Amino acid sequence: MKRAFVHFLILAVLVLIAPFLFKGGYLMNVLVFVGINTMLAVALNLLLGFAGQISLGHAAFFGLGAYSSGIMTATFGINPWPAMVFSAVAVMVLAFAVGFPILKLKGHYLAMATLGMGIIVYIVFNEAVALTGGPSGLSGIPSLALGKLVFDNDVKNFYLIWAFTLTTVLLSLNLVNSRVGRALRAIHDSEVAARVMGVNARLLKVQIFALSAFISAIAGSLYAHTMAFVSPASFGFNFSVELVTMVIIGGLGSIYGSLLGAALLTFLPEMLRAFQDYDIVIYGLILILMTMFMPGGLVRGIPAMIGSLRVRRGKEGEERA
Amino acid sequence: MFGGITALEDVSFAVSPGSITGVIGPNGAGKTTLFNIITGIYTQTSGHVYLDNKPITGFPPERLAPLGMVRTFQNIELFSQMTVLENVMVGLHTGSKSGILSCVLKLPGHLREERAIRERAQHWLDFVGLGDAASIVAGNLPFGKGRLLEIARALAIEPRIILMDEPAAGLNSRETAELAQLIRRIRESGITIVLVEHDMELVMDICDAILVLNLGRLLAAGTPREIQENQAVVDAYLGEG
Numbered sequence: 021m022k023r024a025f026v027h028f029l030i031l032a033v034l035v036l037i038a039p040f041l042f043k044g045g046y047l048m049n050v051l052v053f054v055g056i057n058t059m060l061a062v063a064l065n066l067l068l069g070f071a072g073q074i075s076l077g078h079a080a081f082f083g084l085g086a087y088s089s090g091i092m093t094a095t096f097g098i099n100p101w102p103a104m105v106f107s108a109v110a111v112m113v114l115a116f117a118v119g120f121p122i123l124k125l126k127g128h129y130l131a132m133a134t135l136g137m138g139i140i141v142y143i144v145f146n147e148a149v150a151l152t153g154g155p156s157g158l159s160g161i162p163s164l165a166l167g168k169l170v171f172d173n174d175v176k177n178f179y180l181i182w183a184f185t186l187t188t189v190l191l192s193l194n195l196v197n198s199r200v201g202r203a204l205r206a207i208h209d210s211e212v213a214a215r216v217m218g219v220n221a222r223l224l225k226v227q228i229f230a231l232s233a234f235i236s237a238i239a240g241s242l243y244a245h246t247m248a249f250v251s252p253a254s255f256g257f258n259f260s261v262e263l264v265t266m267v268i269i270g271g272l273g274s275i276y277g278s279l280l281g282a283a284l285l286t287f288l289p290e291m292l293r294a295f296q297d298y299d300i301v302i303y304g305l306i307l308i309l310m311t312m313f314m315p316g317g318l319v320r321g322i323p324a325m326i327g328s329l330r331v332r333r334g335k336e337g338e339e340r341a
Numbered sequence: 342m343f344g345g346i347t348a349l350e351d352v353s354f355a356v357s358p359g360s361i362t363g364v365i366g367p368n369g370a371g372k373t374t375l376f377n378i379i380t381g382i383y384t385q386t387s388g389h390v391y392l393d394n395k396p397i398t399g400f401p402p403e404r405l406a407p408l409g410m411v412r413t414f415q416n417i418e419l420f421s422q423m424t425v426l427e428n429v430m431v432g433l434h435t436g437s438k439s440g441i442l443s444c445v446l447k448l449p450g451h452l453r454e455e456r457a458i459r460e461r462a463q464h465w466l467d468f469v470g471l472g473d474a475a476s477i478v479a480g481n482l483p484f485g486k487g488r489l490l491e492i493a494r495a496l497a498i499e500p501r502i503i504l505m506d507e508p509a510a511g512l513n514s515r516e517t518a519e520l521a522q523l524i525r526r527i528r529e530s531g532i533t534i535v536l537v538e539h540d541m542e543l544v545m546d547i548c549d550a551i552l553v554l555n556l557g558r559l560l561a562a563g564t565p566r567e568i569q570e571n572q573a574v575v576d577a578y579l580g581e582g
Contacts, residue, residue, distance in 0.1 A: 191445045191446070192445075194444060194445050194446070194447045195441065195444050195445045198439065198444035198445075198447075198451065198455065199430075199434065199437055199439045199444060199451075199454070199455070199458065200439070200440070200441050200444045201444065202423070202427055202430055202431050202434070203431060203434055205420065205422065205423055205427075206420045206423070206431045206434075208422070209419070209420040209421050209422055209423065210418040210419070210420060210421075212382060212402070212414075212418060213414065213418035213419070213420065214420075214431065215401065215402040215403045216380065216402045216403075216405075216406065216411060216412055216418075216495075217406060217411070217431050217432050217434050217435070217494065217498060218402075218403050218406030218407055218434050218435030218498060219403060219431070219434050220403045221403065227441060231441065273422075
């Protein structure tokens with residue numbers, strides 16, 4: 021418990037000083053996306069890594085949050101904060117209603133159902149032109165503001181987003197190390213045994229699905245307000261898969277793993293820009309190699325690698341002696 | 342019924358409180374199916390189940406736990422990625438009530454409850470003799486200890502009746518003897534026990550009453566002595582000794 025607190029404190033301090041270390045606007049911009057993606061990856065990890073339920077449609081909840089906030093503020097001129105709360109609650113209620121029938125499904129069937137849900141939402145973003153602006157997107161979304169403080173540049177946005185990200189990380193850590201978190205992990209390992217222990221697996225899965233959607237929707241609202249513009253392309257099937265990749269590459273069932281996964285998958289494409297047309301090939305190759313050699317994700321793979329290096333060095337030392 | 346095959350038919354019996362009842366019979370007799378029906382894992386096409394004269398027919402397992410009915414599994418069903426202590430802590434799920442919101446926000450009531458759950462779980466680990474193994478990941482336990490952990494986890498819900506599906510399967514003779522002691526201690530604490538078991542020595546040793554199933558029907562019921570002397574049972578299952 022104490023150690024977990026120290027880890028979180030280190031992260032918080034890093035966030036606090038990051039803008040002073042990286043003065044460049046570009047990097048701050050990437051870090052804003054790392055924050056948003058971390059929220060999304062943590063949200064999906066609660067469902068995928070802890071409860072063991074797949075979703076290939078999580079970009080839909082992200083998009084619904086973004087569009088809902090965007091439409092309410094840009095089109096109808098509602099204050100962004102109540103719009104954000106309303107969006108998140110509405111998306112949560114929707115996820116609860118959708119979750120009840122589809123979370124009865126398991127494995128591939130659940131994957132297909134969530135995939136279908138994601139595609140339906142994506143089509144709505146494209147076709148409901150009067151509301152969403154269709155494929156050309158929705159622009160003119162105002163920045164968030166606290167009194168006179170308007171979040172209108174990279175550094176301010178960085179602090180805003182990461183305040184939400186850190187809150188998500190902290191509250192998620194609380195959840196997974198609690199009675200409910202144990203019940204989730206129990207469902208993952210043996211649903212029948214969990215039920216015999218009195219865990220209402222059916223309800224809990226739906227509740228976590230809804231909570232995950234709630235967090236994703238908030239991330240969506242934040243995205244809309246920082247970008248000032250949203251278009252359907254950001255919320256398609258590709259992004260749903262990218263989220264799953266972040267969770268797996270980072271480490272299933274690890275909150276900090278999701279942070280690492282989100283950071284890697286956000287930075288990697290930026291760094292691979294130099295390879296121009298080959299970037300997508302190298303990107304794919306790195307992901308394949310990582311899943312081959314770090315099946316437990318970065319959060320378990322890196323310590324294991326450091327450990328084996330130490331062992332090897334130790335052996336060399338013995339041989340020399 | 343499974344695809345038109347009648348798995349169990351006309352099986353009717355009662356278990357008296359505080360007793361140890363054994364269910365025996367050849368493979369395929371329907372012993373595990375019987376357990377699965379009683380504990381709400383399968384739904385039967387007809388028939389009723391009562392707990393304390395209250396109907397519990399068709400109740401899902403998560404509704405039976407709060408009523409004090411729990412079971413263990415033939416192929417142990419541990420939460421293999423969780424620690425031994427955490428496994429038992431899940432058993433205290435029913436006895437605690439912190440919801441998602443109070444867990445997320447770490448409200449004070451939740452912290453107090455968490456401490457109580459931890460202490461209680463440790464108590465049950467000590468009870469089955471796994472007190473030292475609390476921090477081991479359950480999947481890494483040797484098989485025999487896995488069985489004990491499953492029992493500790495079941496006890497943590499503070500059941501009134503516990504159904505054990507072949508608790509001695511895969512145990513060596515020393516472990517089986519310890520299991521017999523443990524089962525007696527569980528009964529002494531006032532818990533009713535029903536067990537499916539193939540180890541006849543164990544069954545005859547600890548059971549107050551025995552049910553014999555054969556081909557989905559109740560072949561005989563009685564005390565261990567009566568069963569051993571029952572010609573039909575000897576023919577169908579026990580064989581000439």
